[in-house]
Amino acid sequence: MSARRIPLHRPVEKRPKRNVWRAWKSFLLVVLLAEVALAMWTSPAFSVKQVTVDGINLTLPEQVMRKSHIRRGSSWVFLSPSRIAQRLQELPTVAEAVVSRGLPGRVYIRVFERQPVALLTAAGSSSWIDARGVPFWKTNRAGQLPEIRVEMPLTITLGRPVQNKPVQTALEILYRYVPEYQLPVTQIVVDREGNLCLNMKRGLPQVKIGDSVALPQKMLRTAELWTQPQIVQQAEYLDVSCVDKPVWKPRARGKGAL
Numbered sequence: 001m002s003a004r005r006i007p008l009h010r011p012v013e014k015r016p017k018r019n020v021w022r023a024w025k026s027f028l029l030v031v032l033l034a035e036v037a038l039a040m041w042t043s044p045a046f047s048v049k050q051v052t053v054d055g056i057n058l059t060l061p062e063q064v065m066r067k068s069h070i071r072r073g074s075s076w077v078f079l080s081p082s083r084i085a086q087r088l089q090e091l092p093t094v095a096e097a098v099v100s101r102g103l104p105g106r107v108y109i110r111v112f113e114r115q116p117v118a119l120l121t122a123a124g125s126s127s128w129i130d131a132r133g134v135p136f137w138k139t140n141r142a143g144q145l146p147e148i149r150v151e152m153p154l155t156i157t158l159g160r161p162v163q164n165k166p167v168q169t170a171l172e173i174l175y176r177y178v179p180e181y182q183l184p185v186t187q188i189v190v191d192r193e194g195n196l197c198l199n200m201k202r203g204l205p206q207v208k209i210g211d212s213v214a215l216p217q218k219m220l221r222t223a224e225l226w227t228q229p230q231i232v233q234q235a236e237y238l239d240v241s242c243v244d245k246p247v248w249k250p251r252a253r254g255k256g257a258l
Contacts, residue, residue, distance in 0.1 A: 017192055031231025048074045049105035056111050058093045058137055064109060066074050067091055068099075076105050084109075092136040092159030118188075120167070122150035133161045133168055146174055147187045152194060166194040169212040173198070173219065181223035195241070196223075205248070206230060217243045 014242045014244050053064050068084045081099035088097035089113065096112040116128035119142040120135055127135040127149070135156050156162065170188040173196070189200040198207040207222050209215075218240045225231055225238055225246065235248040 002019055030207060045104065047109055048072075048076045048079070051107045051109065052102075053111065055113065058113055059091060059111060063091060064088065064111065068109065069106060076101065076107070079107065088160070092134075095130070102128055116145055117171065119145050119147045120150070120156065120162070121147060122154040122156060125156060127156060127158065129162070129171070131171065133171055134159065135162065146178075146185055148174075148190065149187060150190045152190060152192045157161045165212060166190040166196060169215060172215070173209075177219040177223075181219065181226070183222065183226060205235040206237040208237060208239040214243050 002225075048070055051065065051068075051070055053061055056064065067087050067090065069087065070079070070084070079101065081101065085097040088094050088099070088109070093113050095112055095114045098110040098112075100108050102108050114128075114130040114134060114136045116137070117131050118129055119139075125138065125179055126140045128137045128139060128145070129135045135158055138158065148167060150164075150167060152166070154162070154164055154167070161207045162168070167190065170190060173188060174185065177183065183203040184199070184204060185198050186201055189197045189199065191197070195211060196209040198209060200206065202246040209218055209222075221240045221243055222238065225240070225248075231238070231248055234250050236251050238246065238248045240246045
């Protein structure tokens with residue numbers, strides 16, 4: 001028997017029509033989403049109606065609102081809490097900010113202001129400075145804060161860390177070594193050469209630290225000497241700038257080696 005050849009008929013390709021329909025559906029979906037987004041952006045029902053700000057003392061409410069860029073009619077849905085918080089942290093007095101959305105139309109802003117550890121005085125101007133070395137509030141009021149008095153040229157910009165090694169060393173002494181060794185420091189003076197001198201409570205001797213080299217050893221030596229009443233009561237100042245050979249000057253004339 002002879003084999004028959006049966007012609008094969010391929011089905012007509014309909015994929016192009018399906019692809020076109022899918023493209024149209026995607027386009028219509030994009031248009032619909034754009035319409036919904038525009039409605040939510042402009043609708044008063046989705047606008048900011050109330051902003052609650054907590055934690056401010058030095059920072060003015062007007063500063064917070066101006067820096068947050070939240071205005072009457074702003075879209076509540078499309079607010080970016082992280083971006084608002086980042087802008088608020090550009091304010092000199094703000095260390096951190098937390099922004100969140102509450103009920104529809106409500107925004108909550110929690111501000112954590114910088115805390116002063118000393119009064120920084122330089123170039124005829126005074127300001128509070130925090131533990132990170134950021135001056136943030138111009139004032140001559142020290143209260144119970146110790147003072148860092150800088151006699152060398154120094155540029156101070158509120159909200160920007162002070163890029164000065166002696167000042168950074170003075171801050172380290174205040175928030176680390178003073179509490180650890182319970183030293184009654186009321187003022188740290190930085191002279192024109194960058195040397196540090198600790199001024200204690202009235203009637204107690206100064207402590208000359210010198211530069212920041214071997215600071216832990218110098219502060220330990222200071223703490224050891226401070227436990228010797230006969231030296232503390234008789235000395236005009238202690239000098240630990242050379243940590244291996246500290247010296248002290250009696251209130252009378254002369255200079256004694258320890």
